[in-house]
Amino acid sequence: MSFWDSFAPGLSEEPPRRVIVSTRTLRLAIEDTLIYGFTRAALEVVLPDELNLTWAGTGTPVEAETKRSLIDGYLVGFEIPQLVALARRVLAECDVADHGLAVLIAEYEKDSSGVDSPAKNLIFAATGPKPEMVLRDAVSNDILITKNAEFCLVYDRPITEAGLSFQELIQWWREREAMTDKDDRDVGLSLHQRLRASLGKNEPEQMVLDVYSRRYKEHGFGIPALIPQVYLHYDPYTRYQRKGNSPLKRQRMDFLLLFSARKRVVIEVDGRQHYANEDGRANTQLYAEMVTEDRRLRLSGYEVYRFGGKEFESPDAPSMLAAFFDELSSRMK
Known part of the structure; x- marks a missing residue:
């Protein structure tokens, strides 16, 4: 028997078949x-x-x-x-x-990559003062909003492995607003108007929400919901009480998409306040704080995409956004 004959059984065995998740x-x-x-x-x-x-x-x-x-x-x-x-x-x-x-x-x-911890306490779309809250159960991380609850929305249902779709938000909004006699389209329109109100007069952010909302007509309400003004961190004190020195540099995200429990996408629209003083002069400290927080989010598993305010001055801005959302959706499949 030759030297190579001793390896024959091993060489003839088929390698284990790779498991493909599709x-x-x-x-x-x-x-x-x-x-x-x-x-x-x-x-x-x-x-x-x-x-x-x-x-x-x-x-x-x-x-x-x-x-x-x-x-x-x-x-x-x-x-x-x-x-x-x-x-x-x-x-x-x-x-x-x-x-x-x-x-x-x-x-x-x-x-799978992404965020390891489960999504809880989805507080979003504030139209007034920051909500004041306490930990009702620190062990379970349950919160109770004690003031200004009327100005924000709180999604109080479990977020599943599949993320959070606009259809799920519609059903939640239907029950919250006692719209049981309305169909999905009417409830969805009511919800969209409430979400849009949280953006105030910020036209670039309004454009982002409006362009994405057109996808509901094309792809149905089962796609991930684009959620505006989501509280990511929470500092119980105001900027004034902190004398402008809060340990949490960014408390809210402009937009959040939950493609799954782990795949979370943050979208930020950068106005001048992200990198300049009120007089328009560049502020390197503001810029440093922004990129530091971006790194922290990415290391936590979030994907972060930024748009510059200048991009929204082009007449092609809606088409640019639509193409971005198409590519993002394809990437997340």
Whole structure:
């Protein structure tokens, strides 16, 4: 026997197949797990009632010819974060044998970048004085707004692995404003007007919100919501009380997108106040504070994108923003 013959068994073995996490592999694993776990009649109940999925296929669920086409009709428009979130729910809530979901979830978590800590306490769209709040339960990080609550919005529902869609905000707003007799379009318009009010007379920020909102008409309300004026940090004291020396240099983000629980995108529109004094002279200290905070956010897992105020003076600014959001959405899939 030659020297190389001793290696023959090892050389002839196929290398382990790489696990690929994609919309295709996740859909197939979800479909197979549900197909082998439930009868057709059971799926017609499990999908809408137990997994709370919404039918988006052609025709009606009853018209779906196979179990696979029935499931597909409930997964229209789902991207990787939404599919991973559903996969977790299927394994946790359904009494079924796993057909590849656990492996895909583990691979997704291994390769995923982003923010590790869960999203909580979403306070946004303030139209007046800064809210005053206390920690109601420091162990659970539950807060209570004690003053100026009427000027801000607080999303008080759990944010899932799939992030936060405009559809979820619409449902929350419908119940908050007692608009149960209104359809999604009317509720969404009411919510948009309230979000826009938080931007005051800032025309560049209004343009960002308006351009993104057109995507709801094109792609539906199931896409991530663009949330304005989100409190990222909170200093209980005012700038005056701190004598202008707050340890938190940036308390609010201009805009936040939650593509998933981990994939969070911050969008900032830089006016002159970000890098200059009131008299227009450059202020290197302001600029240093801005880039320092950007680094901290990126190291925490956020993605940060900045627009210069000058960009919004061009008549092509809306087209530029639309192209940016297209590319960003494609990158986050």
